[in-house]
Amino acid sequence: DGGITQSPKYLFRKEGQNVTLSCEQNLNHDAMYWYRQDPGQGLRLIYYSQIVNDFQKGDIAEGYSVSREKKESFPLTVTSAQKNPTAFYLCASSIGGTGRITYNEQFFGPGTRLTVL
Amino acid sequence: GQQVMQIPQYQHVQEGEDFTTYCNSSTTLSNIQWYKQRPGGHPVFLIQLVKSGEVKKQKRLTFQFGEAKKNSSLHITATQTTDVGTYFCAGVIGSQGNLIFGKGTKLSVKP
Numbered sequence: 001d002g003g004i005t006q007s008p009k010y011l012f013r014k015e016g017q018n019v020t021l022s023c024e025q026n027l028n029h030d031a032m033y034w035y036r037q038d039p040g041q042g043l044r045l046i047y048y049s050q051i052v053n054d055f056q057k058g059d060i061a062e063g064y065s066v067s068r069e070k071k072e073s074f075p076l077t078v079t080s081a082q083k084n085p086t087a088f089y090l091c092a093s094s095i096g097g098t099g100r101i102t103y104n105e106q107f108f109g110p111g112t113r114l115t116v117l
Numbered sequence: 118g119q120q121v122m123q124i125p126q127y128q129h130v131q132e133g134e135d136f137t138t139y140c141n142s143s144t145t146l147s148n149i150q151w152y153k154q155r156p157g158g159h160p161v162f163l164i165q166l167v168k169s170g171e172v173k174k175q176k177r178l179t180f181q182f183g184e185a186k187k188n189s190s191l192h193i194t195a196t197q198t199t200d201v202g203t204y205f206c207a208g209v210i211g212s213q214g215n216l217i218f219g220k221g222t223k224l225s226v227k228p
Contacts, residue, residue, distance in 0.1 A: 040126070042121075042205060045216075103147075106216070
């Protein structure tokens with residue numbers, strides 16, 4: 001059963017703590033993305049990766065970090081530097097390939113709802 | 118930064134009525150994609166439009182891409198309760214740019 005998994009579905013953390021959100025895909029996609037969704041807002045791009053061991057900042061990268069050590073995995077760390085971390089985080093992937101990501105549909109995971117207390 | 122504007126933000130319709138959401142950009146788009154997000158769910162890809170003036174249909178859904186490739190619309194004929202959700206457009210500016218999502222139109226359908 002192919003797809004994208006994100007865990008956990010709900011996550012609670014205290015202010016000032018770093019937290020890492022998991023994203024795994026078995027679609028053999030090259031490109032992976034992290035988005036943030038706030039109520040009434042569209043999806044805003046945090047980071048993306050077109051290939052293993054490479055990633056680029058999106059529109060709102062401040063306070064976040066990522067790694068792409070394996071093709072299947074693209075974890076996102078929300079650091080204490082992120083001023084307003086409470087949000088719904090969505091991971092996505094696409095077939096990708098350098099220069100081709102913009103023409104491919106994106107497949108989204110179920111999301112992680114992070115609440116910072 | 119560059120934006121893709123989407124209107125209306127909310128739309129409430131009676132079951133059987135039609136529904137349209139509009140997407141606009143001040144800059145020419147390379148392509149535009151449409152996604153649907155059910156309440157509590159994640160976005161699911163519906164369609165991609167690439168050519169100027171392109172029109173595509175999926176059953177009761179009709180998607181259009183403007184001649185100038187700066188606007189797009191999604192029209193649903195005779196809405197059903199299963200159409201409930203938020204519809205997002207997402208455009209690409211330039212050949213190497215990322216998807217820029219509109220804020221979405223939240224559709225509610227009264228049975």
